[in-house]
Amino acid sequence: MENKPTYIKIKDFTTESGVFCAILNLSFEVFGPALNTAPIVLVNHALTGNSQVVGENGWWNDLIGVNKTIDTTKYTVLAFNVPGNGYDGTKIENYLDFNARDIAKLFIKGIKILKIKQLYAIIGGSVGGGIAWEIAALEPKLTNHLIPIASDWKSTDWLIANCFLQEQILNNSRKPIEDARIHAMLCYRTPESFKEKFQRTTNEELNIFNVESWLSHHGTKLQKRFQLSSYKMMNQMLKTIDITRNAESFQEIVSKIDADIHIIGINSDLFFTAEENKATYQELKKYKNNVTYQEIVSIHGHDAFLIEYEQLDNLLVAIFQA
Incomplete structure (x- = not known):
């Protein structure tokens, strides 16, 4: 329960x-x-x-x-x-x-x-x-x-810069939560992590790279459960420590x-x-x-x-x- x-x-x-x-x-x-x-x-x-x-x-x-x-x-x-x-x-x-x-x-x-x-x-x-x-x-x-x-x-300046970009996306994108999440995932993982996971493979059904499919999935998934105002609020917290x-x-x-x-x-x-x-x-x-x-x-x-x-x-x- x-x-x-x-x-x-x-x-x-x-x-x-x-x-x-x-x-x-x-x-x-x-x-x-x-x-x-x-x-x-x-x-x-x-x-x-x-x-x-x-x-x-x-x-x-x-x-x-x-x-x-x-x-x-x-x-x-x-x-x-x-x-x-x-x-x-x-x-x-x-x-x-x-x-x-x-x-x-x-x-x-x-x-x-x-x-x-x-x-x-x-x-x-x-x-x-x-x-x-x-x-x-x-x-x-x-x-x-x-x-x-x-x-x-x-x-740090690096963190503030990424939060600034997140805020720009959240305020200006047509799909703000999805697009901001896609950018964020690049900060949360590493090139090595992506290499191990995807190996430059493609999704033949969608005719795109699997890394693109994965990022899109994460964007869509967050959009379904997260509010735009919530993302802006939490991004502001991250920026102001x-x-x-x-x-x-x-x-x-x-x-x-x-x-x-x-x-x-x-x-x-x-x-x-x-x-x-x-x-x-x-x-x-x-x-x-x-x-x-x-x-x-x-x-x-x-x-x-x-x-x-x-x-x-x-x-x-x-x-x-x-």
Whole structure:
């Protein structure tokens, strides 16, 4: 039986850009033991994800569940929906009014309303990891473990450039979701991944290359389940990750974070590159002892955190068997 999101009304919220929202709906789902009866793991979803992390349509079933790495007999799993992600019916058209820190603030408000004093871990991939960084920067004592996967504490120029192109497609294309998804898939995978998968083969029935057929399929599939406003909103979140925006220096911010920080990069990631993750790790080591960097080795690029489950399990098992 599938969970359904529960709603919290957040009142009188002002975004970082100064826009006042009288009411915002924040929805969430809980898996495993009831809240505040077991250690709590907050899971932040990626761009096209949602709060359904486990279950029939769970996007992280290989990692989370009964007797899985994050065992839902031992841990309570909490997952919020980014407002406007389309999963819970909340629609946000004015996506430019929000940034990743706003979402982190909303999640923190939700956590306080749910009377959660301490999290065992915050984990997220891609933009979800960026929002995890933002939460830890705002509430440095909230979690014991911070686990950003295929992510970073800031959006790089390269990432911002790709988000800019995504926004151009979303605002100007005749088939915005399909076309934006096709471009995004080129960022999420690698030339080597495509070579292994397609080998320059053709779809004789359609008289096109199989790589073209595959990309078109992904575009059509997303168009059927994702709203245009949701794509714009999530792309804006990806573009605006920066724990130092209008704040203290990186050193001052991270020095206050109590959590053990476990950075997990992907050697072939074209989006949040391993080089950036390693640079973050080297910088963090100057101010913190409880930080590690580990790497998924894969030809599949950014999407490897959703593909290479055995590797991810091996990298996380010690944290969740403690």
